[in-house]
Amino acid sequence: MEEDDDCPELVPILDNKGPTSKIPVTIITGYLGAGKTTLLNYILTEQHNKRIAVILNEFGEGSALEKSLAVSQAGELYEEWLELRNGCLCCSVKDNGLKAIENLMEKKGKFDYILLETTGLADPGAVASMFWVDAELGSDVYLDGVVTVIDAKYGMQHLTEKKPEGLMNEAARQIALADLLMINKVDLVTVEELTQLRETVKSINGLVRILETQRSKVDLSQVLDLHSFDITDGVRLAEKLKLVKSTQPHLDKSILTVTFEVPGSISEDRLNDFIQNLLWEKTFKNKAGLAMHVIRLKGILCVQGKLRRMILQGVHELYELDETPETWVDGEPRVNRLVFIGRNLDEDILRKEFIATVSNGEGGEK
Protein backbone atom coordinates (compact mmCIF):
# COMPACT_ATOMS: atom_id res chain seq x y z
CA MET A 1 0.00 0.00 0.00
CA GLU A 2 1.18 3.50 -0.67
CA GLU A 3 1.50 6.10 2.05
CA ASP A 4 -1.32 8.59 1.69
CA ASP A 5 -0.05 11.01 4.31
CA ASP A 6 3.24 11.90 2.77
CA CYS A 7 3.09 13.82 -0.39
CA PRO A 8 6.40 13.60 -2.25
CA GLU A 9 7.47 17.08 -3.19
CA LEU A 10 7.99 16.28 -6.82
CA VAL A 11 4.45 14.98 -7.29
CA PRO A 12 2.00 17.86 -7.00
CA ILE A 13 -1.41 16.75 -5.77
CA LEU A 14 -3.12 19.38 -7.86
CA ASP A 15 -1.75 18.30 -11.17
CA ASN A 16 -2.83 20.32 -14.16
CA LYS A 17 -5.90 18.17 -14.66
CA GLY A 18 -7.03 18.48 -11.06
CA PRO A 19 -10.52 19.85 -10.72
CA THR A 20 -9.55 22.16 -7.88
CA SER A 21 -6.95 24.18 -9.72
CA LYS A 22 -8.94 24.75 -12.87
CA ILE A 23 -12.33 26.08 -13.77
CA PRO A 24 -14.89 23.60 -15.06
CA VAL A 25 -16.65 24.25 -18.35
CA THR A 26 -20.00 22.62 -19.05
CA ILE A 27 -21.17 22.68 -22.64
CA ILE A 28 -24.92 23.08 -23.00
CA THR A 29 -26.27 21.94 -26.31
CA GLY A 30 -29.59 20.96 -27.81
CA TYR A 31 -31.77 21.54 -30.81
CA LEU A 32 -33.36 24.93 -31.52
CA GLY A 33 -35.98 25.80 -28.95
CA ALA A 34 -35.34 22.83 -26.65
CA GLY A 35 -34.88 24.97 -23.55
CA LYS A 36 -31.17 25.83 -23.31
CA THR A 37 -31.71 29.51 -22.63
CA THR A 38 -34.42 28.66 -20.11
CA LEU A 39 -31.91 26.40 -18.37
CA LEU A 40 -29.26 29.11 -18.27
CA ASN A 41 -31.72 31.67 -16.93
CA TYR A 42 -32.78 29.20 -14.29
CA ILE A 43 -29.21 28.47 -13.25
CA LEU A 44 -28.29 32.14 -13.14
CA THR A 45 -31.20 33.12 -10.96
CA GLU A 46 -30.95 30.20 -8.53
CA GLN A 47 -29.08 30.62 -5.27
CA HIS A 48 -25.91 28.61 -5.64
CA ASN A 49 -23.14 30.80 -4.22
CA LYS A 50 -21.11 30.26 -7.32
CA ARG A 51 -19.69 32.89 -9.64
CA ILE A 52 -20.83 31.49 -12.95
CA ALA A 53 -19.90 32.88 -16.35
CA VAL A 54 -22.37 32.07 -19.09
CA ILE A 55 -20.85 32.17 -22.53
CA LEU A 56 -23.02 32.18 -25.60
CA ASN A 57 -21.00 30.53 -28.24
CA GLU A 58 -20.95 31.57 -31.84
CA PHE A 59 -17.67 29.79 -32.54
CA GLY A 60 -16.99 29.28 -36.16
CA GLU A 61 -20.36 30.62 -37.24
CA GLY A 62 -18.95 33.93 -38.34
CA SER A 63 -22.39 35.48 -38.04
CA ALA A 64 -23.48 38.31 -35.84
CA LEU A 65 -25.11 37.50 -32.53
CA GLU A 66 -28.54 36.34 -33.56
CA LYS A 67 -30.27 36.05 -30.28
CA SER A 68 -30.60 38.10 -27.20
CA LEU A 69 -28.34 37.31 -24.32
CA ALA A 70 -29.51 34.72 -21.86
CA VAL A 71 -30.26 37.29 -19.25
CA SER A 72 -31.62 40.46 -20.66
CA GLN A 73 -34.60 41.09 -18.45
CA ALA A 74 -33.21 44.54 -17.70
CA GLY A 75 -33.86 45.35 -21.33
CA GLU A 76 -30.22 45.98 -22.00
CA LEU A 77 -28.08 44.00 -24.32
CA TYR A 78 -24.43 44.07 -23.45
CA GLU A 79 -22.05 43.66 -26.32
CA GLU A 80 -19.28 42.35 -24.16
CA TRP A 81 -20.69 41.17 -20.89
CA LEU A 82 -23.54 41.54 -18.51
CA GLU A 83 -22.73 41.33 -14.83
CA LEU A 84 -25.44 40.06 -12.54
CA ARG A 85 -26.05 40.97 -8.94
CA ASN A 86 -25.13 37.53 -7.67
CA GLY A 87 -21.65 37.80 -9.18
CA CYS A 88 -22.50 35.81 -12.29
CA LEU A 89 -21.73 37.07 -15.70
CA CYS A 90 -23.06 36.58 -19.17
CA CYS A 91 -21.34 37.29 -22.45
CA SER A 92 -21.13 36.27 -26.04
CA VAL A 93 -17.95 35.17 -27.71
CA LYS A 94 -17.11 34.32 -31.27
CA ASP A 95 -14.47 32.34 -33.07
CA ASN A 96 -11.48 32.09 -30.79
CA GLY A 97 -13.64 31.22 -27.83
CA LEU A 98 -11.04 30.08 -25.41
CA LYS A 99 -8.92 33.17 -25.86
CA ALA A 100 -11.98 35.32 -25.23
CA ILE A 101 -12.73 33.40 -22.05
CA GLU A 102 -9.17 33.76 -20.83
CA ASN A 103 -9.24 37.50 -21.54
CA LEU A 104 -12.48 37.79 -19.66
CA MET A 105 -11.01 36.02 -16.66
CA GLU A 106 -8.00 38.30 -16.74
CA LYS A 107 -10.25 41.32 -16.60
CA LYS A 108 -12.90 40.07 -14.23
CA GLY A 109 -11.03 37.63 -12.02
CA LYS A 110 -11.64 33.92 -11.91
CA PHE A 111 -15.07 32.36 -11.96
CA ASP A 112 -16.10 29.22 -10.19
CA TYR A 113 -17.79 27.79 -13.22
CA ILE A 114 -18.28 28.40 -16.94
CA LEU A 115 -21.42 27.39 -18.82
CA LEU A 116 -21.13 27.49 -22.54
CA GLU A 117 -24.23 27.39 -24.72
CA THR A 118 -23.70 26.29 -28.29
CA THR A 119 -26.04 27.36 -31.04
CA GLY A 120 -28.81 24.89 -31.77
CA LEU A 121 -27.31 23.42 -34.90
CA ALA A 122 -23.66 23.47 -33.90
CA ASP A 123 -21.74 20.25 -33.50
CA PRO A 124 -20.91 20.25 -29.79
CA GLY A 125 -18.15 17.74 -30.51
CA ALA A 126 -16.02 20.40 -32.15
CA VAL A 127 -16.40 22.73 -29.17
CA ALA A 128 -15.84 19.89 -26.69
CA SER A 129 -12.67 18.86 -28.54
CA MET A 130 -11.40 22.40 -28.45
CA PHE A 131 -11.75 22.65 -24.68
CA TRP A 132 -10.39 19.21 -24.14
CA VAL A 133 -7.27 19.89 -26.17
CA ASP A 134 -6.77 23.24 -24.52
CA ALA A 135 -6.96 21.74 -21.05
CA GLU A 136 -4.15 19.43 -22.09
CA LEU A 137 -2.14 22.43 -23.21
CA GLY A 138 -2.25 23.98 -19.76
CA SER A 139 -5.27 26.24 -20.00
CA ASP A 140 -7.05 27.47 -16.86
CA VAL A 141 -10.25 25.64 -17.75
CA TYR A 142 -11.20 22.00 -18.12
CA LEU A 143 -14.13 20.30 -19.77
CA ASP A 144 -16.53 18.95 -17.14
CA GLY A 145 -19.21 17.54 -19.40
CA VAL A 146 -21.73 17.99 -22.19
CA VAL A 147 -25.38 18.56 -21.23
CA THR A 148 -27.91 18.11 -24.01
CA VAL A 149 -31.44 19.50 -23.73
CA ILE A 150 -34.13 17.75 -25.79
CA ASP A 151 -37.61 19.02 -26.54
CA ALA A 152 -40.03 16.37 -25.25
CA LYS A 153 -42.62 17.40 -27.83
CA TYR A 154 -40.50 17.83 -30.95
CA GLY A 155 -37.47 15.69 -30.04
CA MET A 156 -38.73 12.63 -31.95
CA GLN A 157 -39.45 14.76 -35.00
CA HIS A 158 -35.93 16.23 -34.91
CA LEU A 159 -34.47 12.74 -34.56
CA THR A 160 -36.38 11.33 -37.50
CA GLU A 161 -35.69 14.20 -39.87
CA LYS A 162 -34.25 12.81 -43.09
CA LYS A 163 -30.78 14.10 -43.84
CA PRO A 164 -29.05 14.08 -47.21
CA GLU A 165 -26.98 10.91 -47.72
CA GLY A 166 -23.85 10.90 -45.60
CA LEU A 167 -24.92 13.70 -43.26
CA MET A 168 -25.51 13.00 -39.60
CA ASN A 169 -28.71 14.01 -37.86
CA GLU A 170 -27.64 16.86 -35.55
CA ALA A 171 -30.15 16.00 -32.85
CA ALA A 172 -28.85 12.42 -32.71
CA ARG A 173 -25.27 13.62 -32.65
CA GLN A 174 -26.02 15.95 -29.73
CA ILE A 175 -27.53 13.01 -27.84
CA ALA A 176 -24.56 10.79 -28.66
CA LEU A 177 -22.16 13.31 -27.18
CA ALA A 178 -24.13 14.00 -24.02
CA ASP A 179 -22.90 13.16 -20.56
CA LEU A 180 -26.27 14.26 -19.20
CA LEU A 181 -29.56 14.50 -21.06
CA MET A 182 -32.46 16.69 -20.06
CA ILE A 183 -35.77 15.83 -21.69
CA ASN A 184 -37.48 19.19 -21.23
CA LYS A 185 -41.08 20.37 -21.69
CA VAL A 186 -42.52 17.20 -20.20
CA ASP A 187 -45.73 19.16 -19.59
CA LEU A 188 -46.43 19.02 -23.32
CA VAL A 189 -46.45 15.25 -23.83
CA THR A 190 -48.25 12.12 -22.69
CA VAL A 191 -46.57 9.41 -20.62
CA GLU A 192 -46.46 7.20 -23.75
CA GLU A 193 -44.77 9.88 -25.84
CA LEU A 194 -42.24 10.46 -23.09
CA THR A 195 -41.49 6.75 -22.80
CA GLN A 196 -41.00 6.45 -26.54
CA LEU A 197 -38.58 9.38 -26.59
CA ARG A 198 -36.68 8.07 -23.56
CA GLU A 199 -36.29 4.65 -25.19
CA THR A 200 -35.10 6.20 -28.43
CA VAL A 201 -32.58 8.37 -26.62
CA LYS A 202 -31.29 5.35 -24.69
CA SER A 203 -30.95 3.40 -27.91
CA ILE A 204 -28.57 6.09 -29.17
CA ASN A 205 -26.60 6.70 -26.01
CA GLY A 206 -26.55 3.78 -23.59
CA LEU A 207 -24.17 5.58 -21.23
CA VAL A 208 -26.04 8.77 -20.54
CA ARG A 209 -28.01 9.79 -17.47
CA ILE A 210 -31.49 11.08 -18.36
CA LEU A 211 -33.45 13.70 -16.41
CA GLU A 212 -36.97 14.84 -17.22
CA THR A 213 -37.67 18.52 -16.67
CA GLN A 214 -40.21 21.25 -17.00
CA ARG A 215 -39.00 24.78 -17.75
CA SER A 216 -35.49 23.28 -17.49
CA LYS A 217 -35.77 23.22 -13.69
CA VAL A 218 -33.16 20.88 -12.38
CA ASP A 219 -31.14 20.31 -9.25
CA LEU A 220 -27.86 22.03 -10.10
CA SER A 221 -25.80 19.35 -8.43
CA GLN A 222 -27.03 16.99 -11.15
CA VAL A 223 -25.83 19.23 -13.96
CA LEU A 224 -22.60 20.76 -12.70
CA ASP A 225 -19.39 19.00 -11.68
CA LEU A 226 -20.06 15.82 -13.63
CA HIS A 227 -16.32 15.17 -14.09
CA SER A 228 -17.13 13.26 -17.24
CA PHE A 229 -13.60 13.52 -18.61
CA ASP A 230 -11.75 12.92 -15.35
CA ILE A 231 -9.14 10.24 -15.23
CA THR A 232 -9.06 9.97 -11.47
CA ASP A 233 -12.04 7.78 -10.72
CA GLY A 234 -11.47 4.57 -12.60
CA VAL A 235 -13.44 2.48 -10.12
CA ARG A 236 -16.59 4.55 -10.53
CA LEU A 237 -16.24 4.52 -14.31
CA ALA A 238 -15.62 0.76 -14.32
CA GLU A 239 -18.82 0.23 -12.33
CA LYS A 240 -20.72 2.51 -14.66
CA LEU A 241 -19.42 0.85 -17.82
CA LYS A 242 -20.40 -2.56 -16.45
CA LEU A 243 -24.05 -1.50 -16.51
CA VAL A 244 -24.01 -0.35 -20.12
CA LYS A 245 -25.58 -2.62 -22.74
CA SER A 246 -25.19 -2.54 -26.48
CA THR A 247 -28.27 -1.04 -28.11
CA GLN A 248 -30.35 -1.79 -31.18
CA PRO A 249 -31.00 0.97 -33.68
CA HIS A 250 -34.45 2.50 -33.29
CA LEU A 251 -34.22 4.73 -36.26
CA ASP A 252 -33.02 4.17 -39.74
CA LYS A 253 -29.21 4.39 -39.88
CA SER A 254 -29.20 5.69 -36.37
CA ILE A 255 -26.36 6.22 -34.01
CA LEU A 256 -26.10 3.58 -31.32
CA THR A 257 -24.05 2.28 -28.41
CA VAL A 258 -21.81 -0.76 -28.54
CA THR A 259 -20.01 -2.25 -25.58
CA PHE A 260 -17.92 -5.34 -24.91
CA GLU A 261 -15.49 -6.83 -22.47
CA VAL A 262 -12.31 -8.69 -23.31
CA PRO A 263 -10.29 -10.46 -20.59
CA GLY A 264 -6.52 -10.28 -20.13
CA SER A 265 -3.94 -7.55 -20.31
CA ILE A 266 -3.14 -5.88 -23.60
CA SER A 267 -0.25 -4.13 -25.25
CA GLU A 268 -0.45 -0.34 -25.16
CA ASP A 269 1.06 -0.01 -28.64
CA ARG A 270 -1.50 -2.37 -30.13
CA LEU A 271 -4.29 -0.64 -28.27
CA ASN A 272 -3.16 2.62 -29.86
CA ASP A 273 -3.15 0.89 -33.25
CA PHE A 274 -6.72 -0.25 -32.72
CA ILE A 275 -7.95 3.17 -31.63
CA GLN A 276 -6.17 4.97 -34.42
CA ASN A 277 -7.53 2.55 -37.02
CA LEU A 278 -10.98 3.15 -35.65
CA LEU A 279 -10.92 6.91 -35.05
CA TRP A 280 -8.42 8.19 -37.56
CA GLU A 281 -8.13 5.73 -40.42
CA LYS A 282 -11.75 4.57 -40.16
CA THR A 283 -10.70 1.16 -41.40
CA PHE A 284 -13.46 -0.81 -39.73
CA LYS A 285 -16.67 -1.35 -41.67
CA ASN A 286 -20.03 -2.76 -40.65
CA LYS A 287 -21.81 -5.62 -42.45
CA ALA A 288 -23.25 -3.17 -44.97
CA GLY A 289 -19.71 -2.03 -45.84
CA LEU A 290 -20.14 1.38 -44.17
CA ALA A 291 -17.24 2.84 -42.22
CA MET A 292 -17.72 2.96 -38.47
CA HIS A 293 -17.75 6.46 -37.09
CA VAL A 294 -17.21 6.96 -33.36
CA ILE A 295 -18.53 10.07 -31.64
CA ARG A 296 -17.82 9.20 -27.99
CA LEU A 297 -15.66 6.50 -26.49
CA LYS A 298 -14.90 5.38 -22.94
CA GLY A 299 -13.00 2.46 -21.57
CA ILE A 300 -11.26 0.92 -18.61
CA LEU A 301 -8.29 -1.15 -19.64
CA CYS A 302 -5.63 -3.43 -18.30
CA VAL A 303 -2.36 -2.63 -20.04
CA GLN A 304 0.74 -4.80 -19.84
CA GLY A 305 3.43 -3.32 -17.62
CA LYS A 306 1.02 -0.94 -15.85
CA LEU A 307 0.03 -1.66 -12.30
CA ARG A 308 -2.86 0.78 -12.46
CA ARG A 309 -6.08 0.68 -14.43
CA MET A 310 -6.03 2.79 -17.57
CA ILE A 311 -8.88 5.04 -18.64
CA LEU A 312 -9.64 5.70 -22.25
CA GLN A 313 -11.69 8.75 -23.25
CA GLY A 314 -12.49 9.81 -26.79
CA VAL A 315 -14.47 12.48 -28.61
CA HIS A 316 -14.56 12.22 -32.39
CA GLU A 317 -10.94 11.81 -33.49
CA LEU A 318 -9.37 12.83 -30.20
CA TYR A 319 -8.57 10.30 -27.55
CA GLU A 320 -6.64 10.09 -24.36
CA LEU A 321 -5.29 7.06 -22.56
CA ASP A 322 -4.32 7.72 -18.94
CA GLU A 323 -3.39 5.85 -15.82
CA THR A 324 -5.92 6.11 -13.01
CA PRO A 325 -4.70 6.22 -9.41
CA GLU A 326 -6.13 2.73 -8.80
CA THR A 327 -3.98 -0.35 -8.98
CA TRP A 328 -5.32 -3.75 -9.95
CA VAL A 329 -5.80 -5.87 -6.88
CA ASP A 330 -4.06 -9.26 -6.61
CA GLY A 331 -6.28 -12.02 -7.92
CA GLU A 332 -8.69 -9.55 -9.52
CA PRO A 333 -9.63 -10.67 -13.04
CA ARG A 334 -7.98 -8.40 -15.60
CA VAL A 335 -10.55 -7.10 -18.06
CA ASN A 336 -10.85 -4.45 -20.73
CA ARG A 337 -14.25 -2.88 -21.00
CA LEU A 338 -15.07 -0.44 -23.78
CA VAL A 339 -18.14 1.60 -24.71
CA PHE A 340 -18.49 3.22 -28.13
CA ILE A 341 -21.24 5.58 -29.27
CA GLY A 342 -21.35 6.28 -32.96
CA ARG A 343 -22.69 5.53 -36.40
CA ASN A 344 -22.54 2.30 -38.39
CA LEU A 345 -21.15 0.44 -35.38
CA ASP A 346 -21.35 -3.34 -35.22
CA GLU A 347 -20.57 -5.00 -31.90
CA ASP A 348 -19.35 -8.35 -33.27
CA ILE A 349 -17.09 -6.82 -35.87
CA LEU A 350 -15.67 -4.26 -33.47
CA ARG A 351 -14.95 -6.88 -30.81
CA LYS A 352 -13.28 -9.15 -33.36
CA GLU A 353 -11.15 -6.27 -34.66
CA PHE A 354 -10.20 -5.34 -31.10
CA ILE A 355 -9.16 -8.88 -30.22
CA ALA A 356 -7.32 -9.33 -33.51
CA THR A 357 -5.39 -6.09 -33.08
CA VAL A 358 -4.56 -6.12 -29.38
CA SER A 359 -4.00 -9.79 -28.70
CA ASN A 360 -1.57 -10.35 -31.51
CA GLY A 361 1.60 -12.02 -30.26
CA GLU A 362 2.11 -12.21 -26.55
CA GLY A 363 -1.31 -10.84 -25.46
CA GLY A 364 -3.43 -12.63 -22.90
CA GLU A 365 -2.32 -13.22 -19.35
CA LYS A 366 -0.34 -10.71 -17.39
Ligand SMILES: Nc1nc2c(ncn2[C@@H]2O[C@H](COP(=O)(O)OP(=O)(O)OP(=O)(O)O)[C@@H](O)[C@H]2O)c(=O)[nH]1
Ligand atom coordinates in the same frame (compact mmCIF):
# COMPACT_ATOMS: atom_id res chain seq x y z
N1 LIG B 1 -44.41 24.39 -22.27
C1 LIG B 1 -43.12 24.55 -22.00
N2 LIG B 1 -42.42 25.50 -22.63
C2 LIG B 1 -41.10 25.62 -22.34
C3 LIG B 1 -40.46 24.78 -21.39
N3 LIG B 1 -39.16 25.14 -21.32
C4 LIG B 1 -38.97 26.16 -22.18
N4 LIG B 1 -40.15 26.47 -22.80
C5 LIG B 1 -40.37 27.51 -23.82
O1 LIG B 1 -39.81 27.06 -25.05
C6 LIG B 1 -39.30 28.17 -25.81
C7 LIG B 1 -37.84 27.91 -26.20
O2 LIG B 1 -37.04 27.87 -25.04
P1 LIG B 1 -35.53 28.38 -25.05
O3 LIG B 1 -34.99 28.21 -23.67
O4 LIG B 1 -35.42 29.74 -25.65
O5 LIG B 1 -34.87 27.32 -26.03
P2 LIG B 1 -33.40 27.33 -26.64
O6 LIG B 1 -32.97 25.91 -26.66
O7 LIG B 1 -32.53 28.27 -25.93
O8 LIG B 1 -33.68 27.83 -28.09
P3 LIG B 1 -32.63 28.38 -29.21
O9 LIG B 1 -31.88 29.47 -28.55
O10 LIG B 1 -33.52 28.82 -30.32
O11 LIG B 1 -31.78 27.25 -29.61
C8 LIG B 1 -39.48 29.38 -24.91
O12 LIG B 1 -40.64 30.05 -25.33
C9 LIG B 1 -39.65 28.81 -23.51
O13 LIG B 1 -40.44 29.63 -22.68
C10 LIG B 1 -41.25 23.76 -20.73
O14 LIG B 1 -40.80 22.96 -19.91
N5 LIG B 1 -42.57 23.69 -21.10
